[in-house]
Amino acid sequence: MEERIIIKNGRCMTMDERQTADWIVIEGERILAVGDGDGWQEFAQGIHRLIDGQQRTVLPGFIDSHFHMVITGLAENFVNLEGARNFRSIGRSIKAARAKKKGELIVAKFLDATRLEEKRLPDRTVLDRYCNDAPVAVYSADYHVLILNTYGILYFKVPFTLDGVDLDEKGMPTGIFTNQAGSRLDTLIFNSFSDEDIDEAVSSTMDKMLGCGITTIAAMEGGNMNFVFGQDKQCEFIYQHGKKYPIDMELFYQTTNVDYVMEKGLKRLGGNLYLDGTMGARTAALSFDYADAPGCRGLFCIDENYLKEVVCRCYEKNLQVALDAIGDRAIELALDAFELAISKFGRKDHRSRIEHAELITEVQMKRAADLGVILSMTPAYEGIWGEKGGMYEQRLGGHYGRSNQFRQIFDSGIIVCGGSDSDITDPNPMVGIHDAVNHPVCCHRVSLEEALRMYTIHGAYALFKEHEIGSLTPGKLADVIILEQDIAKLLPDRLKTVKTAVTIKRGKVMVEG
Numbered sequence: 001m002e003e004r005i006i007i008k009n010g011r012c013m014t015m016d017e018r019q020t021a022d023w024i025v026i027e028g029e030r031i032l033a034v035g036d037g038d039g040w041q042e043f044a045q046g047i048h049r050l051i052d053g054q055q056r057t058v059l060p061g062f063i064d065s066h067f068h069m070v071i072t073g074l075a076e077n078f079v080n081l082e083g084a085r086n087f088r089s090i091g092r093s094i095k096a097a098r099a100k101k102k103g104e105l106i107v108a109k110f111l112d113a114t115r116l117e118e119k120r121l122p123d124r125t126v127l128d129r130y131c132n133d134a135p136v137a138v139y140s141a142d143y144h145v146l147i148l149n150t151y152g153i154l155y156f157k158v159p160f161t162l163d164g165v166d167l168d169e170k171g172m173p174t175g176i177f178t179n180q181a182g183s184r185l186d187t188l189i190f191n192s193f194s195d196e197d198i199d200e201a202v203s204s205t206m207d208k209m210l211g212c213g214i215t216t217i218a219a220m221e222g223g224n225m226n227f228v229f230g231q232d233k234q235c236e237f238i239y240q241h242g243k244k245y246p247i248d249m250e251l252f253y254q255t256t257n258v259d260y261v262m263e264k265g266l267k268r269l270g271g272n273l274y275l276d277g278t279m280g281a282r283t284a285a286l287s288f289d290y291a292d293a294p295g296c297r298g299l300f301c302i303d304e305n306y307l308k309e310v311v312c313r314c315y316e317k318n319l320q321v322a323l324d325a326i327g328d329r330a331i332e333l334a335l336d337a338f339e340l341a342i343s344k345f346g347r348k349d350h351r352s353r354i355e356h357a358e359l360i361t362e363v364q365m366k367r368a369a370d371l372g373v374i375l376s377m378t379p380a381y382e383g384i385w386g387e388k389g390g391m392y393e394q395r396l397g398g399h400y401g402r403s404n405q406f407r408q409i410f411d412s413g414i415i416v417c418g419g420s421d422s423d424i425t426d427p428n429p430m431v432g433i434h435d436a437v438n439h440p441v442c443c444h445r446v447s448l449e450e451a452l453r454m455y456t457i458h459g460a461y462a463l464f465k466e467h468e469i470g471s472l473t474p475g476k477l478a479d480v481i482i483l484e485q486d487i488a489k490l491l492p493d494r495l496k497t498v499k500t501a502v503t504i505k506r507g508k509v510m511v512e513g
């Protein structure tokens with residue numbers, strides 16, 4: 001007999017038709033049985049372990065539907081500017097890093113200009129004050145803006161003719177890079193890490209992820225906008241090495257080269273195929289002007305006809321495709337492309353995805369539901385940007401309150417799954433679940449059960465893995481977690497404080513708190 005583990009006395013939320021159960025029996029790497037009362041006793045002979053659930057919530061392992069694995073790993077070692085409120089505090093952090101690194105590249109993350117006293121981005125002259133003898137690269141909170149010091153500009157040799165090089169009145173670069181130029185720099189920066197660096201970074205992130213109950217991720221690798229090429233270093237790393245880590249990684253290869261993905265035997269492409277930019281950088285494509293930048297409506301990062309061609313090729317070859325679209329104008333473009341592909345190649349089980357879809361309108365929800373398009377959304381954005389006076393309101397003005405309308409999305413019949421976009425938001429799924437249940441705009445809130453579905457069975461469906469994972473159903477893989485409390489009894493505004501006590505991956509106890 002294979003090893004058996006029984007969890008008794010739990011508050012199991014099974015996320016299938018059964019809904020609840022008191023106990024679960026695991027045999028080998030699969031779930032053998034689920035039931036109520038004392039029924040577990042008939043499986044108890046010769047068991048390996050009996051875990052007392054102590055009336056705490058038992059769930060299928062969390063699935064993070066949008067996780068940047070390589071960046072999350074590497075960024076653990078970046079300078080964190082989350083708390084910076086003025087240029088001086090940025091300078092202090094950079095100086096401290098310089099003292100440790102001595103001439104090496106310094107990368108900093110999470111700069112939020114809306115929270116700075118100066119109310120603008122620092123430029124190269126500001127960064128030069130704190131470090132002028134090593135390259136410094138500072139990323140904005142959404143990784144869509146990059147600032148270099150003068151040393152960094154010379155070091156990376158970015159051609160000033162590229163789109164996205166900000167110039168001053170004398171025609172000199174200010175050090176602020178976006179779009180094409182930002183992407184080129186991303187590639188240069190991330191390619192400067194070796195496979196050993198990446199392996200070390202990813203390995204050291206595993207415990208933290210398992211510790212918050214994540215057992216599967218959609219690995220969105222290769223996050224830059226130069227995606228027309230076949231190969232990407234981060235994608236290749238996960239393709240080659242992803243299987244050796246304890247968390248299952250479903251690779252979304254960022255490329256538009258359909259043949260290349262087919263040759264590799266992958267069933268999907270995209271994930272980071274950017275149709276537009278972000279609201280933070282005012283590059284998300286809106287159908288109205290940004291409230292804090294009249295005349296500006298964001299931009300498309302891809303040619304419309306080229307996008308349609310790629311999506312049609314994916315449908316022709318039965319590949320799943322995931323497009324990254326934030327503004328309503330970009331979402332419209334994604335829906336147009338899916339609609340065209342269906343009209344040409346017929347409706348099959350494509351499970352096309354739109355990543356983030358922050359500003360989907362009610363009319364677009366209806367279209368997405370009709371086309372069977374999945375939305376892969378990021379509830380924790382509301383936690384960091386959605387409050388009154390926050391970034392969303394600054395950018396949207398009178399349109400504030402239209403972001404991440406989870407309630408309406410569920411009601412329109414769309415399958416919506418949840419991801420952290422780590423490391424842009426906290427990878428802990430309980431944070432995303434909290435923000436979906438406690439959306440700052442009350443009418444967009446969903447129930448706890450619905451929020452949990454986003455991170456379990458809907459996440460599985462969005463990966464074509466609903467027969468293997470996503471619910472506590474006999475026969476499925478034993479990816480099971482026990483939380484530290486019974487969350488059904490908790491006040492909703494306490495959800496994000498709940499920790500994971502036990503994580504079981506494929507029948508193996510990986511974490512026990």
Ligand SMILES: [Zn+2]
Pocket residue numbers: 066068220421
């Ligand atoms: Zn992302």
